[in-house]
Amino acid sequence: MIWIWGSFVAFVLLLLALDLGVFHRQAHVVKTKEALAWSAVWITLGLAFTGVVYFLYESHWHGIGLTTDLMSVTAANPLGHNDGGAAALKFLTGYLIEKSLSVDNIFVIAMVFGMLKVPALYRHRVLFWGILGALAMRAVMIAVGTQLIMRFTWIIYVFGGILILTALKMLFVKDDGSDPMGSSLLRWARKVLPVTDRYHGEHFMVKAGTQASHAAPVPGANEEVDRAVDRAPHGTWMITPLFLALIVVEFTDLVFAVDSIPAIFAITTDPFLVFTSNVFAMLGLRSLYFALEGMIDKFHHLKTALALVLILVGVKMMTHSWLKDILGANFNLWVLLMVVAILGGGVIASLASPDENKRRA
Numbered sequence: 001m002i003w004i005w006g007s008f009v010a011f012v013l014l015l016l017a018l019d020l021g022v023f024h025r026q027a028h029v030v031k032t033k034e035a036l037a038w039s040a041v042w043i044t045l046g047l048a049f050t051g052v053v054y055f056l057y058e059s060h061w062h063g064i065g066l067t068t069d070l071m072s073v074t075a076a077n078p079l080g081h082n083d084g085g086a087a088a089l090k091f092l093t094g095y096l097i098e099k100s101l102s103v104d105n106i107f108v109i110a111m112v113f114g115m116l117k118v119p120a121l122y123r124h125r126v127l128f129w130g131i132l133g134a135l136a137m138r139a140v141m142i143a144v145g146t147q148l149i150m151r152f153t154w155i156i157y158v159f160g161g162i163l164i165l166t167a168l169k170m171l172f173v174k175d176d177g178s179d180p181m182g183s184s185l186l187r188w189a190r191k192v193l194p195v196t197d198r199y200h201g202e203h204f205m206v207k208a209g210t211q212a213s214h215a216a217p218v219p220g221a222n223e224e225v226d227r228a229v230d231r232a233p234h235g236t237w238m239i240t241p242l243f244l245a246l247i248v249v250e251f252t253d254l255v256f257a258v259d260s261i262p263a264i265f266a267i268t269t270d271p272f273l274v275f276t277s278n279v280f281a282m283l284g285l286r287s288l289y290f291a292l293e294g295m296i297d298k299f300h301h302l303k304t305a306l307a308l309v310l311i312l313v314g315v316k317m318m319t320h321s322w323l324k325d326i327l328g329a330n331f332n333l334w335v336l337l338m339v340v341a342i343l344g345g346g347v348i349a350s351l352a353s354p355d356e357n358k359r360r361a
Helices: 002-023 032-058 084-116 120-151 155-172 183-192 227-231 241-265 271-283 285-292 302-318 320-352 356-360
Strands: 205-207 237-239
Touching: 002 120, 002 271, 032 084, 032 271, 032 285, 084 120, 084 241, 084 271, 084 285, 084 302, 084 320, 120 155, 120 241, 120 271, 120 285, 155 241, 155 302, 183 241, 241 271, 241 302, 271 285, 302 320
Parallel strands: none
Antiparallel strands: 205 237
């Protein structure tokens, strides 16, 4: 089992190294065509991994699939083991749910970048390191969540309640985007940390008095002279607004993980399936952001669809034993089809009916 986990982590690190060190070594503005191509690559990798999951669990390689999955416990399967078909279906369902929930994260990231006026040239760098940190945080949260569920099975109902309450908030609490998630964190950072007045290329930190701190401003910068750097003592390390953007991206993902981690636990409590579905959903978040960046406003009904998905998985989490008796062996397949139908309906409704504000304009 440890060998399988180590191989997967090494594979993910290799993908990230190729992404930043080879394909995106030079900072550039990611165009929609390039973003769509990379989105196709990451989605293909995620879907292809479904076959790997099937192979690993069907043969129970190194004992994988023999741990108790509370979402698989039935009279016929009292130990809650997952075979290849069940594991592949759970991975695919979890991947789809996590991928759809990441779209809501994209809305907030877009507002953060707009609020901080992050140059398009360096947005990929912020998203890369932000998602790398997010993967580490989610790994910790998944490990803790798994242990809590195994020791206190009643916490499943707490997680289900969190999902339903979050969905109701998304449905009934209006958010005009004027105060993006993490803005209070930004105000705090500017008060207590040495922050430069402008961007310094792709640097997250600069040292006052060095060549990097006097680099030419990026296109669109408001001033050529960074007064904050000039006032700082020689040799003082200062963080740039690019680092502040990274902080907010990390913070927002931490907040969204509170919703998405319980959502995947509604499908399976197998830690390997939970972690891998999260990882593949997060790996494609950067390219998905750039692909949807110019079309975010068009999907105004998608937030409602995401809320309905959260309600679905929340109810499923709290009534999984009862629903299994009703829906039978194809229980998880029905959940997957319902998630696809809800998300597809949200996209179709968004494209078919323009936003009311734009209609008035």
